[in-house]
Amino acid sequence: MAETLTQRGILAFWSPLALTWAIMGVEIPVVSVAVAALPDATANLAALGAAIALAWFSETPTVNLTPATLRLASDNASYLIVRRYAVALCLLALGLNTVLAATPLMQTILQDVVGVPEDLSVLAAKAYLWLLPWPAAIGMRRFYQAVMIRQGATRRVAYGTGIRLAVLSGAAALFAMTGWLTGAESGALALSLGVIFEAAAARVMASGSINALRTSVSKDPPLTFGTFWQLYWPLTIMMMLNLAVSALVTMGLAKAKDAAVALAAFPVAHGVNFIARALATSFQEPVIAFLGRDENHRPALAKFAVRLGAALTGAMAFLAFTPVGPWTFTHLMNLPAALTEPAMDSFAALTLYPAVTLWFMWIRARLTHARRTQPIAAATVFETLALMLILWVLITPLGIPGATAAGAAMVLSRIAANLWLQRLMR
Numbered sequence: 515m516a517e518t519l520t521q522r523g524i525l526a527f528w529s530p531l532a533l534t535w536a537i538m539g540v541e542i543p544v545v546s547v548a549v550a551a552l553p554d555a556t557a558n559l560a561a562l563g564a565a566i567a568l569a570w571f572s573e574t575p576t577v578n579l580t581p582a583t584l585r586l587a588s589d590n591a592s593y594l595i596v597r598r599y600a601v602a603l604c605l606l607a608l609g610l611n612t613v614l615a616a617t618p619l620m621q622t623i624l625q626d627v628v629g630v631p632e633d634l635s636v637l638a639a640k641a642y643l644w645l646l647p648w649p650a651a652i653g654m655r656r657f658y659q660a661v662m663i664r665q666g667a668t669r670r671v672a673y674g675t676g677i678r679l680a681v682l683s684g685a686a687a688l689f690a691m692t693g694w695l696t697g698a699e700s701g702a703l704a705l706s707l708g709v710i711f712e713a714a715a716a717r718v719m720a721s722g723s724i725n726a727l728r729t730s731v732s733k734d735p736p737l738t739f740g741t742f743w744q745l746y747w748p749l750t751i752m753m754m755l756n757l758a759v760s761a762l763v764t765m766g767l768a769k770a771k772d773a774a775v776a777l778a779a780f781p782v783a784h785g786v787n788f789i790a791r792a793l794a795t796s797f798q799e800p801v802i803a804f805l806g807r808d809e810n811h812r813p814a815l816a817k818f819a820v821r822l823g824a825a826l827t828g829a830m831a832f833l834a835f836t837p838v839g840p841w842t843f844t845h846l847m848n849l850p851a852a853l854t855e856p857a858m859d860s861f862a863a864l865t866l867y868p869a870v871t872l873w874f875m876w877i878r879a880r881l882t883h884a885r886r887t888q889p890i891a892a893a894t895v896f897e898t899l900a901l902m903l904i905l906w907v908l909i910t911p912l913g914i915p916g917a918t919a920a921g922a923a924m925v926l927s928r929i930a931a932n933l934w935l936q937r938l939m940r
Contacts (some may be wrong), residue, residue, distance in 0.1 A: 517807065517808060517811075519804060519808075519811045519814040519815070520814070521814065521817065521818055521821075524800060524804070524814065524815065524818045525818070527666065527668055527800050527803070527804075528668070528796065528797060528800045528818075529668075530668040530669045530671055530672035531663070531668050531671060531672070531796040531799055531800065532792070532793045532796045532797075533672045533675075534671055534672050534675040534796065535792035535793065535795060535796045536789060536792055536793070537672070537675045537676065537678075537679050538675060538678075538792070539788055539789055539792055540679070541678070541679060541682055541705065541708065542566065544679070544682065544683050544686060545562070545682060545686050545701040545704055545705060546559060546562075546701070547686075548686035548687060548689065548690040548697075548700065548701065548704070549562055549686075549690075549697040549698065549700060549701045550697075551690045552689075552690055552693060552696070552697035552700065553693075553697070554696075554697065555697060557633070557634060557637060558637060558696055558697030558698040558701075559697065559698075560630075560634050561630075561634045561635075561637035561638040561641055561698040562638070562641055562697065562698040562701040562702060564624060564630050564634065564635070564638040565638045565639075565641040565642045565645060565698065565702055566645075566702075566705070568614070568620075568623070568624075568638075568642060568645075569642070569645045569648045569649070569702075569705075570757060571754075571757055572607060572610065572611045572614070572645075572648060572649045573607065573648065573649040573652045573653070574607075574649075574750060574753050574754050574757065575603050575606055575607045575610075575649065575653075575750060576600075576603050576604055576607050576649050576650070576652055576653025576656065577652060577653075577656065577753055578656075578746060578749035578750060578753060579600050579603065579653050579656040579657045579660065580656040580657075580659060580660045580663070580799060581660075581749065581798060581799070581802055581879075581882050582596070582660075582742070582745055582746050582749070583596050583600070583656075583657050583660035583661065583664075584660045584663060584664055584799060584802045584803055584806065584882075585745065585802055585806065585882055585883060585885065586734075586737055586741070586742060586745065587660070587661065587664070587727065588727075588730060588732035588734050588806070589727070589728070589730045589731060589732035589734075590727075590728040590729070590730075591736065591737070592732065592734065592736075592737040593661075593724070593727050593728055595737045595742070596657070596737070596742065597657065599739070599742055599746075600653060600654065600657040601654075603653055604649070604650040604653040604654055605650070607649035607650055607653060608646070608647070608649060608650040610649075611645075611646050611648070611649055612646060614642075615639070615642050615643055615646060620635075620639050620642065621635055621639065624638055624639070637696065637698050638698065640696065640698065640699055641696070641698035641699045641701065641702040642702065643699075643702075644699055644702040644703040644706050645702050645705065645706055646706075647706055647709075647710060648705070648706055648709060651706070651709045651710045651712070651713040652709060652713075654713045654716070654717070655674065655709065655712050655713035655716045658713070658716035658717050658719075658720040658724075659671045659674070659716055659720075660799075661720050661723045661724055661727055662716070662719065662720050662723045663799050663800075663803055664723070664727065664803055664806070665722075665723035665726050665727060666803075667719070667720075667722070667723050670716075670719040670720070670723075671716075673715070673719065674712045674715040674716045674719060675712060677711055677712055677715045678708040678709060678711060678712035678715075679708065681707050681708045681711040681712075682704045682705055682707060682708030683704075685703065685704040685707045685708070686700065686701065686704040689703065689704060741885075744885070744887075744888075745882070745885050745887050746887075747891075748887040748888045748889075748890050748891035748892075749882075749887055749890065749891075751891040751894065751895075752890050752891050752894040755891075755894045755895065755897075755898050756894065758898070759898065759901065759924075762898070762901065762902055762905075763780070763901070763905065763920050763923075763924070764777065766902070766905040766906065766909060766916075766919075766920065766923075767780060767909075767916045767917070767920055769909060769910070770909045770915070770916030770919065771909075771913065771915075771916075772856070772915055772916055772917075773916060775852070775853065775856050775915075775916070775917070776856065776915065776916025776917045776919075776920070777916075778853055779849075779853045779856040779857040779860055779917040780857075780860050780916065780917040780920045780921070782843065782849060782853070782857045783857045783858075783860035783861040783864060783917065783921065784860075784864065784920075784921075786833070786842070786843075786861060787830065787861065787864045787867055787868065790826045790829060790830055790867075790868035791867060791868045791871050793822070793826060793868070794822070794823075794826060794868045794869070794871040794872035794875060795871065795875055797819065797822065797872060797875050797876070797879075798875040798878060798879045798882075799879075800815070801815055801819075801875070801876060801879035801880065801883070802879045802882055802883050805879070805880065805883040806883065809883075812880075815876075816876070819872060819873075819876050822872060823868075823869040823872045823873065824869075826868040826869055826872065827865065827866060827868070827869045830861075830864070830865045830866075830867075830868060831865050833861065834858070834861050834862040834865050835862065839858055839861065840854055840858055843857050843858060843861075856915060856917045856918070857917065859915065859917060859918040859921075860917035860918050860920065860921040861921070862918075862921075863918050863919075863920075863921030863922040863925065864921040864924065864925065866925050866929075867921070867924060867925050867928070870925060870928045870929050870932060871928065873932050874928060874931070874932050874935070877932065877935045877936060877939060878890050878935075880939060881935075881938075881939075886938075889935060889938050890935070893931045893932075893934055893935045894931070896930070896931050896934060897927045897928060897930065897931035898927075900926070900927035900930050900931065901923050901924060901927035904922070904923040904926050904927055905919055905920060905923040908922060908923055
């Protein structure tokens with residue numbers, strides 16, 4: 515008898531994953547508070563920010579192990595193969611990270627590409643040494659999280675992320691009190707310890723799910739490297755382009771008439787919008803997992819997605835178009851009065867961004883389930899080009915304030931990419 519999927523069942527499955535993403539959203543602010551308590555806070559916060567940006571890029575080879583493992587690890591043989599590839603990707607990322615940190619390439623990227631001043635780049639390079647394990651730990655925790663998600667143990671995923679937050683918070687507080695390391699190094703080490711402990715906890719908590727998976731019987735054909743790579747490489751290209759978007763938007767804002775205001779206001783609006791986007795992003799895994807069980811679950815998942823998208827849009831609109839928004843930016847975010855209005859205008863332009871991100875995740879998850887990830891990479895290329903074009907049109911010929919233009923361009927370019935992808939799903 516086919517399993518009946520209810521809205522309550524989807525909520526129970528998805529909510530721990532949503533909480534996981536929300537928890538990850540607060541780790542940088544937590545570490546930043548500790549770094550700010552140490553000497554030379556401004557320089558160390560800037561250096562830590564540069565090191566974290568490089569760390570996020572370094573995890574590109576491993577960050578998509580969650581959807582790949584969810585889709586491809588369906589029995590003992592495929593689990594062992596995916597695990598082998600996961601370990602290989604983690605070792606590759608670790609090796610590339612070591613080369614980056616141990617050679618002049620680090621200073622070349624920081625100073626010549628990113629434009630970090632020499633004194634800050636030295637601080638960032640020292641901090642980055644503590645982030646060497648980052649991409650490997652991220653990869654293995656994503657692999658074991660996928661195994662737990664496939665078996666329905668999503669609460670354990672949230673428990674692991676809770677451990678991550680507790681460890682990094684404790685470590686950051688300890689380093690702030692003792693002053694053993696510079697602020698940037700303290701923050702980097704705290705972040706590394708958090709994700710290492712999370713990866714170890716994921717392996718321990720995944721034991722039961724691994725045993726269940728290895729006794730499963732799959733209808734999928736035998737997994738080969740070609741099959742794995744065909745699914746995986748487009749997701750990696752997509753992630754690289756997504757990471758490049760921030761730099762492209764910054765370049766566009768730098769050409770706005772109000773460049774200084776735009777560069778200060780847009781990151782704040784984008785950051786507040788992040789929590790809602792994180793909730794949208796976390797819906798990808800439930801879709802892949804439930805469609806893997808029964809493709810007849812699609813109507814129930816679509817219904818939940820519509821409700822979630824409406825809720826996210828309503829929450830964003832409430833902040834954007836009521837007095838709660840300005841109060842939040844002024845009092846909670848401590849934004850200067852001169853930046854509150856442009857930040858609010860940008861946030862209003864981003865109102866639909868969580869919903870259109872959810873739409874993208876819905877399409878992406880279905881394509882991943884169908885093992886057709888190449889269109890995802892193509893759509894991301896299209897979205898990136900559209901973003902650059904729309905941002906230029908809004909800022910240069912139309913003269914729209916930079917922060918508002920950036921928010922509108924991100925929404926419009928994602929809608930365009932979604933419409934293009936949606937046609938492929940028919």
